Amino acid sequence: MEVTDLEKIVSVLKEKYEEDILYAEMLYDFPTISLKKEKIVEIIQYLRDNSETKFEFLTTLCGIHYPELNQIAVMYQLHNMMTGKRVRLKTYLPIELPTVTSLTSVFPGANWMERETYDFFGVIFEGHPNLKRILNVDEMIIFPLRKEYPLEDQVREDKNDAMFGR
Amino acid sequence: MEVNHTIEDHIYQPEEKRYSYLNLGPTHPATHGIFQNVLKMDGEIIVEATSTIGYIHRAFEKLAERRPFYQITPITDRMNYCSSPINNIGWHMTVEKLLGIEIPKRVQYLRVIVMELARIADHIICNAVIGIDTGALTGFVYMFQQREEIYEIYEHICGARLTSNVGRIGGFERDFTPRTWEKIDTFLNNFPTVLKEFESLLSRNRIFMDRTVGCGPITAEKALSYSFTGPNLRAAGVDYDVRVAMPYSSYDDFDFQIPVGKNGDTYDRFMVRQEEMWQSLSIIKQAIAKIPEGPFHANVPEFYLPPKEEVYNNMEALIYHFKIVMGETDVPKGEVYHCVEGGNGELGFYLISDGGRQPFRLHFRRPCFIYYQAFPEMVKGSMLSDAILTMSSMNVIAGELDS
């Protein structure tokens, strides 16, 4: 029986990090694994260096706010360019204290992506060399992409919200 | 008179180097787009560079959570606005992946033609602007005339010049008219001559090569660790192209090559884009030769607006029209990631849908944002004019840099 991609990655992970796997599934042909947040950077480094998976390319990193669960997820997507396999890893952080270790020691390309996630969601990446806001103004105090904050600027007076159903 | 400094302060201390700080931007004639670099200079040599971006942050990701799927296409236009059809079609393919729609072959070939024209348009701007930054202003004027021809083709297909909003979820809004095919043929006949002329102006030009060879280099390992994709990565020597690695929209039916550079410097980036334009021309010719007949959109009445004649005459079409516009169609829940080869690299769309008509979360994997992080490292130790050239050869487009 042929081993699917998901099973292969899970079996590689189970060799050392069995207790960190929360959930693994294939979403639209994409292996997605949810992990605990404590050892996520070690796990990514292990997947990068392991000769069976060799996920040496970080595609993207973003945050997702789940208001019903009161959690902010951080999603990492890794890619093995030689075989074309990809994997998505998600960790869930509590909204009161969303901290996780920074990935910049493993992939320098995660630097700005983590700054963007901090800017939008307030996720604190420990060990990040320069965790400042990157896209919004530095004086902003809220984390705008969280669901409780509105899209529009509340102080503008020339747009009639009633006409546009806002 | 109180003197609170001594004579020693005024004598130059050779052990302590004094650096000057030069502010490049955000408004600057040579930076194409608004982002700021504060350069720590030791005379003419750059010691360190600090980038500040976000001067055109328009909150696309938050805006997308407010709009239904078909209204997000105009937003994707404005990311890499030099090649906006690629963004649009990439987004439509993401939604089609979520909904599980099967796209007819003719639509896929038409999409390939539009995307390759957009890629040519993007590389025209980048290369012409590299020419301007080295002082060769003529190339810009001649190449931009060709971009006008591409604009006219876009106008025939979708009605707009720059921010095209082309296509629909499931295909195109109308088939290509005979006049469109004529215009594409004229373009394919005229463009190679102009491209050859532009190439002969610059590619073996001694002054251009002196300026660009060895300027802003990056090795393949460093480029991979910084998650480079696209022409910048290919110039460093890695042949990763999403069209070949994960073929989408029938790209595996076409025969084309991926140009790869050696040193990852400005000259390599210029030549890689130049060669990619030739390859795109060949792909368009192959697509026109092999295009099959068929419908110009998929048969998905739940997501593709029916034509107006049917809406006024036919009951089902009226109901579908109402359901689509009012948002009553059922959208499956799920998380999907789809990537296309944009003008700058792997343009990815990560979409989480919770069953409503608006996305729960939409994240754009913007190649420009990711590779611009490496700019301080590419520019360390080079001179100021090299920094300008490196920046423009990386094709930094501000709309893609800040979302």
Add this chain to the structure above:
Amino acid sequence: MSTLTEDIRMADRPEGLEGQGFFATKLQTVVGLARKNSIWPLPFATSCCGIEFMATMGAHYDLARFGSERLSFSPRQADLLMVMGTIAKKMGPVLRQVYEQMAEPRWVLSVGACASSGGIFDTYSVLQGIDRIIPVDVYVPGCPPRPEQIIDGVIKIQRLVETESLRRRDSPEYKAMLNTYGIE
């Protein structure tokens, strides 16, 4: 062939007193005529409208015919500030500083929907129109506007330049208008 010569409209000579070897007219007319045909724009291009501006400066729709051959990127040497593209709140102070550095007489052309009113980006980070921070003379709508529309905007600016009184910039009304923006 006769229609070709019929379509040409020669520029009208301004009103004045003419004689053998002299032509007398108002100083304002002459200065207006000279200024309108040699406007030096400062292209403050931020996003997509900037690409349409590049197309306007190209050979197909040539803006240089109207006297704007020399684009000045230094505000001190520019007459017309063309703001093209979205201005985010982070960029607002920069735009204001550029405007304040320009010397009188100066005009502002706001190109595109984003510069005029925020455009499709009704978000927390976008300035809803540059006329919140600097006074604007002509607005060019469009997303992005076609090059013909941008040229139409420049022609409207030319009309403003031609008919402007020489004393306008020192008048108390103008100063009061600048004070409403907080510019001294």
